[in-house]
Amino acid sequence: MSVEFTVYKGSANDGIVEAKTTHAPPTGNQVLVKITHSGVCGSDEHYRQADIVLGHEGVGTVEQIGEAVTDLTVGDVVGWGYVHKTCGKCEQCLLGRDQYCPTREFYGDANLHQGSFGSRAIWDADFVFKVPEGIKPEHAAPLMCGGATIFELMETFNIRPADRVGVVGIGGLGHLAIIFLAKIGANVVVFSSTESKREEALRLGASEFIATQGLDKFDIPQLDFLIVTTSFLPNWQPYLDVMKPRGTIFPLTISFDNLSIPTLALVPRGINLQGSSVASRSVQKRMLEFSARNKVEPIVELFPLTKDGVEEGMQRLRDGKVRYRAVLVAKE
Numbered sequence: 001m002s003v004e005f006t007v008y009k010g011s012a013n014d015g016i017v018e019a020k021t022t023h024a025p026p027t028g029n030q031v032l033v034k035i036t037h038s039g040v041c042g043s044d045e046h047y048r049q050a051d052i053v054l055g056h057e058g059v060g061t062v063e064q065i066g067e068a069v070t071d072l073t074v075g076d077v078v079g080w081g082y083v084h085k086t087c088g089k090c091e092q093c094l095l096g097r098d099q100y101c102p103t104r105e106f107y108g109d110a111n112l113h114q115g116s117f118g119s120r121a122i123w124d125a126d127f128v129f130k131v132p133e134g135i136k137p138e139h140a141a142p143l144m145c146g147g148a149t150i151f152e153l154m155e156t157f158n159i160r161p162a163d164r165v166g167v168v169g170i171g172g173l174g175h176l177a178i179i180f181l182a183k184i185g186a187n188v189v190v191f192s193s194t195e196s197k198r199e200e201a202l203r204l205g206a207s208e209f210i211a212t213q214g215l216d217k218f219d220i221p222q223l224d225f226l227i228v229t230t231s232f233l234p235n236w237q238p239y240l241d242v243m244k245p246r247g248t249i250f251p252l253t254i255s256f257d258n259l260s261i262p263t264l265a266l267v268p269r270g271i272n273l274q275g276s277s278v279a280s281r282s283v284q285k286r287m288l289e290f291s292a293r294n295k296v297e298p299i300v301e302l303f304p305l306t307k308d309g310v311e312e313g314m315q316r317l318r319d320g321k322v323r324y325r326a327v328l329v330a331k332e
Contacts, residue, residue, distance in 0.1 A: 001025065003032060005120035007053040007113070008310045016314070018307045021053070021113045023122050025064060031072055031125045032064040033080075038116035038305060039141035040313045040326035042172065042231065042254060043082070047108050048314060055328075056082050056107035057144040058116030059137045062128075069125045077131045079288075080116075081144040082107050082278040085124045099152075099277050116141075117310055117328065129284055132292035142172065142298040142325040143291055148279035150177045150227070151287035153250055154184065157274065159225055161185035166223045166239070167206075169230035170197045172317075173252060175324040176298055177227050178204040183294045189223060191239075218242050228253055231320070240265040248272040298325050305330040 002022045009017045026032045039057030047054055059079040062072050072078065086093050086101035093101050105111060114121045131140045150173065159165060161184050167177045168191045181188045182205020190206040192198075198209045210218055215238065222244040228234065228251045240261070243249065249271065251259060261273065279287060290296070301316070303309040305328040313326035 003120065003122070005114075005118055007115065007118035008055075008307060009053050010048045010050045012049050012051070016048075016054075016307050016310045019053075021118075023114070026066040026069075026122050028066045029068045029125045030066040030122050031062050031069060031078070031128055032120060032122050033058065033060040033078060033128065034063045034120055035060040035116060035118055035305070036330050037137045037141045038328045039144065039146065040303075040310075040317055040322075040328065041142075041145050042317065043107065043145070044117075045314060045318060046254070050108075052108065052112040053115035053118060054310070055116030055118070056080075057141045057146070058121065059131060059141045059144065060120075063120070065125070072125055072128065072130070077137060077140075078128045079131050079140050079144045080121075080123055080128050081148055081284065084111055084127055096282055097280055099280050117305070119305075119330065127281065129281075129288060132288055134292040134295070135288065136297075138300055138302060138327045138329065139291075139297050140288075141327050142176065142300065143287065143296070144284075145278060146173050146325065147176050147180070147291065147296070147298065148284050148287050149173065149252065149276070150180050151290070152279040152283050153225075153227065153276055154180060155279075155283050155286065156276070157225070157248060157250075159184070159186060163187065163224040164189060164221065166191060166226040166242075168226065168228045168234060168239070170201055170324070171229060171231070171320070172322065172325040174227075174229035175200075175204060177229060178206055179296055179298070182206070183290075183296065189220065191218075212238070223247060226250065231255075233257055233259065236261050237265065240271065243269070243271050245269040246272065248274050250274050250276055252276070299323060300325050300327045302327055302329050304328065
């Protein structure tokens with residue numbers, strides 16, 4: 001007997017659309033997850049007008065498992081993120097960088113009939129992660145993509161406790177960067193347009209706070225790393241001026257604008273401009289373990305996992321009013 005579940009889709013003209021989808025029961029290495037929570041990510045906004053099921057920061061409980069599943073059992077609290085499946089055989093997979101697998105299945109490109117904005121979903125068990133005890137599900141949801149993206153930088157590019165790390169923007173991604181970096185003991189320098197978020201940034205663990213509005217120069221010691229999390233690309237020159245030689249900038253902003261940086265500001269000092277995607281599975285697991293052990297708690301606003309709740313959460317995200325991550329919660 002097939003499984004039927006409710007989903008919430010984007011559309012070209014009708015806003016969020018509630019629909020039904022059906023799926024064969026889980027077989028092989030598949031698991032059926034009853035969704036209890038979902039983060040609302042900036043990437044979801046890019047698909048708001050597409051005819052696909054939205055959401056990729058899902059958390060829920062395992063309801064059924066296929067006959068080949070060995071590491072998950074019914075009742076486990078689990079989550080998943082941006083990548084749904086990879087080949088497991090290519091160079092990138094074998095190197096442990098499976099998020100770069102050239103044939104990966106990922107949100108917005110595959111499995112368009114299901115997502116985390118819904119009542120249930122069926123996934124490959126290898127890309128579903130147990131949520132450790134000590135992490136509340138409403139906190140786990142933003143970690144599945146936003147938190148994992150930040151932790152990937154820290155792990156892959158060896159950000160260390162003694163480093164000075166700039167974070168541009170205090171939103172869903174930026175506030176997670178502050179929390180994670182502060183937890184490892186990094187010296188976190190936060191850049192925000194106005195003074196309105198100074199107190200919160202310092203409470204989250206920032207060492208310094210710079211209100212950038214009206215400034216064309218920052219009078220601070222140089223930075224080892226700079227993580228740009230704003231929804232728009234900044235004026236690069238003031239930030240380039242405070243980078244150490246061979247420092248690294250991570251432009252995490254998802255924008256369709258061209259990235260334009262003066263090469264004369266990069267080349268003489270060997271500054272790196274480094275792209276980075278979501279986390280590999282190994283990093284995702286370590287991120288969850290780290291979060292449980294160090295009590296990482298994203299700041300969230302809760303909305304019902306309904307058509308109206310999805311619309312409200314996405315509208316607040318669009319308006320820049322969420323502090324700092326919208327999370328959809330299913331009814332009991």
